[in-house]
Amino acid sequence: MKEALQALLGHPDLWLGDGRGAGAGRAALPTGFAALDALLPGGGWPAGAVTEILLSNEGIGEMRLLLPALVGLGDGRRIAWIDPPYLPYAPALAASGLRLSRVLVVYAGTNRDRLWAAELALRSGACGAVLAWPGECDDRSLRRLTLAAEKGGCLGLLFRPSLPAGRHSPAALRLRLAPSPRGVMVEVLKGRGRAGRSAEVPLARISHQGS
Amino acid sequence: MGNAGLFLTMLWLCLHLPRLPAEVFSRTGTVREPFVVAAGKGTRELVVVPSVGARSAGIRPGMALSAAHALARGLSVFQRDEVSEAAALARLAAWAGRFTPVVSLAPPREVVLEVAGSLRLFRGMENLVGKVEEGIRDLGYTAQVALAPTPLGAALLARARPGARVTGMERLTPELFAVPLDALDFPPDTLEALRGLGVGCLGDCLKLPRPGLDRRFGGELPRYLDRALGRHPDPRNPFVLPPRFEGRLPLLTEVSAAEPLLFAVRRLLLELEGYLEARGGGAGELRLTLSHREGRRTRIEVGLLSPSRDTGRLLGLLRERLCRTRIPEPVSAVGLSVETVLPLAPANRELWKEPARQVSEAWPELLERLRARLGDAAVQGLRPAAEHRPERAFVLMEPERGDEPILPSLRFGRRPLWLLPRPAPLERKELTLLTGPERIEAGWWDGEDVRRDYFVAEDSRGARLWIFRERGGKRGWYLHGIFG
Numbered sequence: 001m002k003e004a005l006q007a008l009l010g011h012p013d014l015w016l017g018d019g020r021g022a023g024a025g026r027a028a029l030p031t032g033f034a035a036l037d038a039l040l041p042g043g044g045w046p047a048g049a050v051t052e053i054l055l056s057n058e059g060i061g062e063m064r065l066l067l068p069a070l071v072g073l074g075d076g077r078r079i080a081w082i083d084p085p086y087l088p089y090a091p092a093l094a095a096s097g098l099r100l101s102r103v104l105v106v107y108a109g110t111n112r113d114r115l116w117a118a119e120l121a122l123r124s125g126a127c128g129a130v131l132a133w134p135g136e137c138d139d140r141s142l143r144r145l146t147l148a149a150e151k152g153g154c155l156g157l158l159f160r161p162s163l164p165a166g167r168h169s170p171a172a173l174r175l176r177l178a179p180s181p182r183g184v185m186v187e188v189l190k191g192r193g194r195a196g197r198s199a200e201v202p203l204a205r206i207s208h209q210g211s
Numbered sequence: 212m213g214n215a216g217l218f219l220t221m222l223w224l225c226l227h228l229p230r231l232p233a234e235v236f237s238r239t240g241t242v243r244e245p246f247v248v249a250a251g252k253g254t255r256e257l258v259v260v261p262s263v264g265a266r267s268a269g270i271r272p273g274m275a276l277s278a279a280h281a282l283a284r285g286l287s288v289f290q291r292d293e294v295s296e297a298a299a300l301a302r303l304a305a306w307a308g309r310f311t312p313v314v315s316l317a318p319p320r321e322v323v324l325e326v327a328g329s330l331r332l333f334r335g336m337e338n339l340v341g342k343v344e345e346g347i348r349d350l351g352y353t354a355q356v357a358l359a360p361t362p363l364g365a366a367l368l369a370r371a372r373p374g375a376r377v378t379g380m381e382r383l384t385p386e387l388f389a390v391p392l393d394a395l396d397f398p399p400d401t402l403e404a405l406r407g408l409g410v411g412c413l414g415d416c417l418k419l420p421r422p423g424l425d426r427r428f429g430g431e432l433p434r435y436l437d438r439a440l441g442r443h444p445d446p447r448n449p450f451v452l453p454p455r456f457e458g459r460l461p462l463l464t465e466v467s468a469a470e471p472l473l474f475a476v477r478r479l480l481l482e483l484e485g486y487l488e489a490r491g492g493g494a495g496e497l498r499l500t501l502s503h504r505e506g507r508r509t510r511i512e513v514g515l516l517s518p519s520r521d522t523g524r525l526l527g528l529l530r531e532r533l534c535r536t537r538i539p540e541p542v543s544a545v546g547l548s549v550e551t552v553l554p555l556a557p558a559n560r561e562l563w564k565e566p567a568r569q570v571s572e573a574w575p576e577l578l579e580r581l582r583a584r585l586g587d588a589a590v591q592g593l594r595p596a597a598e599h600r601p602e603r604a605f606v607l608m609e610p611e612r613g614d615e616p617i618l619p620s621l622r623f624g625r626r627p628l629w630l631l632p633r634p635a636p637l638e639r640k641e642l643t644l645l646t647g648p649e650r651i652e653a654g655w656w657d658g659e660d661v662r663r664d665y666f667v668a669e670d671s672r673g674a675r676l677w678i679f680r681e682r683g684g685k686r687g688w689y690l691h692g693i694f695g
Contacts, residue, residue, distance in 0.1 A: 059674030063628040063695030076578075078610075086629035089692060090595045090605030095626060100593045104610050106581055107589045120580055120596050126573035179673020 019037040029155060032068025040173070041192040045069050049172035050122075050146045050156035054189070058085055061184040062177055063201050066157065070129055071097045073155075077128035080104045080121040083114050085133055111135045115145070122156050123148035129155040143170045222327040222378060225365035226307070226347065227355040228300075228320045233260040235295045240474040241464040246287035259291050293319075295461070302458055303545050304450040306350065306482050308489025310343060315362065315447035321369070323362045323447065336376065336547040346485070351478050359383060362447055363439040367413070370394040384440055388414035394436070402427065415437075456486050456494075456549040463498025465541035469533040472501070472545060476529055478521045479547040492552035492587070493518030499529060500546040501538065511536060513583070516575030518553035524576050531583035578610060599653035600661050601630065601691060624649040626668070627692030634689035637678055642668040648680070667694070 028044030030037055038044045045051060045066075057063055070079055079102055094100055098115055106121070108114040111134060118132040122145060130149075134141070137158065149156035162176055174190040183203035188194045221564060228234070232248040244264030251257050258279050261270040268283040280286055294577065304322045307314045310333070313325035321596045326339060333339035347354040355373030359365040359655040360380050364387060368375040371394040377386045390413040392402050404427070414437060416424070424433050437443035442533055458479040466472055476499065485495055495518045513528050591609030596603060604626075647666030654660035663679040670676060677692035 014351045057672050057674055058694055059629070059670075059676065059693035060672070061675070061695070067628070075570075078574065084629075086631055086693060087605075088593065089626055089630040090593045091628035092628045093593070094595045096628075100595065103593045104606070105591045105593060106585065107591070108585055109589070113585060117581060117585065121577060124573045124577040126570055156661075177398055182238075 014142065023187055025104070029069050030072065033065070033201045036065070036154050036186060036201045039186060039188060039194065039197060039201075041188075041194045045155055045157075047059075047155050048150050048153045050066075050142065050149050050158060051173040051175065052142075052158045052160055052169060052171045052190075054162040054164050054174065054176040056178060060177060060179040061201075061203050062159065063127055064202060065177070065184055065186075066131075067093075067096050067098065073128035075128060077154075078116075078126055079081065079103050079168045080106060080127045081132045082106045082118045082121065082130065082132040083134075102167050103185045111128070115141050118156075119148045121152075122154045125152045127139070127152065127154050129157065131157045131159070133159045139168075139170055146170055146172070156175050221360055222325055222330070222336075222358055222361065223323055223362045223365040223419045224310075224324045224326045224343065224356065224358050225317070225362065225369040226303070226322045226324070227345070227357075227366065227369035227373070228352055229355060230353045231296055231299065231320050232261055232291050233262055234352050234385040235299050236289050236290060236461075236463060237262065237462045238478055239462050240351075240471060241462045241466060242286060243464070245270070245283045245285070246289060247276070247279055248289050249279075250291040260373070281596075282450060289463070291310075296320075301453075302482050303347075303350070303352070303448075305452055305456075305489060306346070306485030307343075308450070308452055309485045310339065312489075314450045315361070316450050317366060317447075321366055322450075323365060323507075325362075326358070336378070340376075341451060346481070349478075349481050359386070361439060361445060362440045363445055364441065365434075367394050367439055380441055384417075387439060388412065388417075388664075390414075395519075397432070397435075404428075419483050452486065452489055454552070456483050457546070458482050458548070459546040461544045461546060462542060467538050467541045467545050469538075472533060472542060473526065473530055474539075475545050476533075476547065477522065477526050480525050480529075483525075483549060484520045484522045487520035487549075489554060490552045491555070491612055493520045493555035494525070494549040495551065495553045496549070497525060497529065498548045498550070499533075500519070500547070500548070501542045503540045504605060507540070509536070509542075516579055517572065518555050519576075520555065527576075528583050531580055535584065555615070599651055599661075601626070601651070601665075603634075605630075622664070627675075628695040629693040631691055631693075634679070634691045637688040642670055642676065642678065644668050645675070651679075665691070 014047055027047045028040065028042035029047050030044045031040065051208060058104065067168050073079065081103065083106065088103065088105060090100055093103065108117045114132065115137065116133050118130055118134065121127045121130045138159070144160070145156055158171070171190065176187045176189055178185045180200050183201050185198060185200050189197035213229040217465040236246070236248065239489055244262055247258045247264045247265050247270060248260045249256050250259050254275070256273045256276040258272055258276060260269055260272060261279070265279065265283055265286060269492065272281050276288065290574050300316060300318060300322065302314050304314050307324055309323055311324050311326050311329045315323050317323050329339060330336055333342060336358070340358070344354065344356060354367045357365050357368035357373055357375040359368055359377040360383055364377065364383055367387060367390045368377065375386060392411060393403060395402065395413070405416065410419070410493055413436070416432070421433060434443055438445040456654050460475045460479060462475060483494065495515055497513045499511040503509070511530055511532055519525060530691045562685045578590060590610060594606050594608055596606050645667045648664035650664050652662045662683040663681060665677060665679045668676045668678050675694035677694065678688055678690050680688055
């Protein structure tokens with residue numbers, strides 16, 4: 001009986017009145033990569049929370065790492081891209097199985113508007129995932145984004161240059177990505193019980209014959 | 212008692228607004244204490260209602276204005292504005308339509324609601340009264356509330372014994388007994404005559420022999436008492452909801468900042484919410500009018516993607532818009548109007564308050580707010596296009612609710628997830644070519660032809676790049692995408 005109740009309370013679709021239900025907190029979305037699922041606390045990307053992804057530079061596989069989870073968000077909610085560094089390329093997104101009608105690209109311009117738009121989208125309940133590239137983002141802003149992600153039950157992904165790695169972070173999960181011969185090396189800088197661990201996540205080779 | 216049965220199933224709630232003449236000014240949030248509302252001319256100018264601050268300085272209704280000035284330094288005086296009071300009362304009646312379809316105006320300071328049919332919907336009398344009182348406070352009014360089986364009974368209790376709840380006809384007469392004469396709607400000379408007879412309260416009136424009362428006061432006073440007690444029918448004209456909403460609040464201190472404006476706007480939005488709920492619909496478009504001096508106006512129109520009456524959502528929209536709008540000069544009044552009421556699914560209102568709101572509601576709101584602050588062009592959707600030229604294989608467009616069109620599928624190689632806005636010239640020697648080439652030759656038919664060989668390459672930092680070698684025109688290597 002107690003187990004059944006726990007299972008019910010832990011169901012990601014269940015909202016508890018006090019906002020502390022599983023859906024608001026720590027449900028995990030499978031990443032689509034066994035090595036990454038094994039590495040991350042909870043076995044996937046934390047929904048209803050913010051994940052910081054630190055990159056030395058763009059293009060090392062960070063999007064390919066995320067795409068299976070984004071494709072797998074099956075509840076009809078949108079995926080917001082707030083001030084991405086380049087154009088998300090429609091043919092490639094469509095080829096990977098992402099439904100483009102769910103993609104929302106927001107060009108905020110200033111960092112203030114960027115954080116505002118990210119918070120709004122995270123909180124709205126309309127988005128299953130929000131990808132944001134904030135320039136400056138202090139702890140207070142990050143905490144606000146975390147609360148918004150929790151309220152909206154949204155997967156928040158913040159891409160940041162790898163500079164602030166040493167600092168404390170209010171985000172639930174902080175990862176550092178580095179290129180590796182077969183794919184991407186993912187290191188957990190912060191994450192329940194997993195800090196300090198890392199794993200190589202193999203990515204499909206890019207060839208002109210398609211994947 | 213023959214007609215008493217008619218009223219047995221009725222329950223009237225009276226909203227008595229003792230401070231209405233002052234609150235039509237103070238509810239805009241732009242009035243400084245202490246102030247009084249006065250009426251009359253010259254030396255006969257009397258205080259109608261003192262503000263809270265003026266009251267604590269000892270100023271009372273009916274006091275000469277000169278005496279009031281002596282009691283409070285810096286006292287502001289506003290001329291009583293009965294037109295605004297009547298308009299405010301009418302908007303309050305429209306707002307009250309959210310609680311029951313049977314609402315009636317009882318000027319100058321009352322609205323009565325027949326709520327017997329609403330008790331179940333609002334889960335009991337206390338809940339209903341609580342909601343009414345909370346709503347009234349939010350609108351910026353002070354209300355005395357009482358319930359009784361007759362509208363006049365409810366009104367008399369609201370004036371004299373606010374908080375009274377008389378649900379059964381059998382309790383009505385004893386409960387009304389102690390209502391003082393001042394609460395009755397009679398001219399001062401009639402009340403004076405009654406006092407002369409030793410009458411101090413409604414109960415005393417009832418003890419007087421009926422034929423004597425009739426002789427002395429005509430039929431009017433006995434009939435009035437019978438209506439109050441439910442012994443005589445007291446039909447009320449139902450308030451008819453106006454076809455459009457129009458609210459206006461004068462600001463007594465001119466303001467030019469957004470926040471004080473939004474305070475007044477919120478009050479109007481709360482009225483609108485009640486009105487729209489009474490109409491069973493939502494607004495598709497809001498018009499905000501800011502009045503300046505000499506009849507100049509600033510009009511702000513906001514369209515909604517889906518009809519709504521949610522004050523929080525509408526205020527958020529107007530806030531974004533107001534903060535982006537340059538207000539050319541100080542504002543002396545703010546008006547809000549809605550021309551047409553659009554249908555709204557009745558369940559929406561309940562879902563709206565839930566944390567996990569339905570996506571169908573949350574999505575248009577998100578779009579609206581992003582657009583209101585960032586502009587339409589800053590919010591885009593993506594669609595693929597049937598084109599071989601990489602830079603034309605997609606369109607940025609208005610994000611929609613519908614699904615993407617099904618395009619004829621073009622066969623092409625692996626494409627990067629990031630595309631550069633335009634190809635960037637590149638030094639090839641930094642890169643390692645991984646695969647390629649994929650030859651793309653297209654566009655000769657519209658003069659924007661491309662002739663390129665695309666390769667996947669890796670740079671020294673491990674990024675996978677999509678690059679091409681130009682085969683016609685300007686030769687050389689270009690970066691066009693990043694696999695990300």
